[in-house]
Amino acid sequence: MLTIRDAARVFGLSERAVRLRLDALRPQVDAYLRRGPNGQVIITDAARAMLDRLEALRKTDGLSVNAAAAKVKEELSNGHHDVGQGASTGEVAVLRELVQELRAEVGRLEEENRWLRERLEELQRLALPAPRRRWFWSWLRGK
Incomplete structure (x- = not known):
């Protein structure tokens, strides 16, 4: 469970941006928000999954x-009229899709890493050796 300040750090956003995203996900997200000490808004794991999905769609x-929030709401409703059951099924679907996106991103990054290493090896082979210091220049300058 996160506070809004913690969520802002996790997502790399401002607190205001997190609040705007939560407002965009209302009323679906309301069931997963709690009040903590001093009236702090506590974001449960289900609400965090919704925010994760929203940010993934946005990026x-x-x-x-607002468009990403509408898409997340559509995914969550997914034709279910029972809010409790639809939300849990929606959460699972959101998490599965998030896992697929993360795996695809990891694969892309591994491929990029492999290409960069090959390029580095190629450029290291092409790099010229350090120039040799000519001993006679220092001897001539000394005179």
Whole structure:
């Protein structure tokens, strides 16, 4: 469970941006928000999964916050009228899709890492050796 300040650090956003994203996900996210000491908003794991999915859609598809929130709401509803059952099924679907996206990203990064290492080896082979210091220059300068 996270506070809004913690969520802002996790997502690399401002507290205001986290609040705007939570507002965009209302009313679905309301069931997963709690109040802590001094009225702090506590974000449960289910609400964090919704925020994760929203950010993934926003970054990968280039959607606005409101468009990504509408897509997340659509995924969560997914034709279920029972809120409790639909939310848990929606959470599982969101998490599965998030895992698939992360695996694809890891694969892409591994491929990029492999290419960069090959390029580095190629450039190291092409690199010229350090120039040799000519002993007679220092001898001539001394005179």
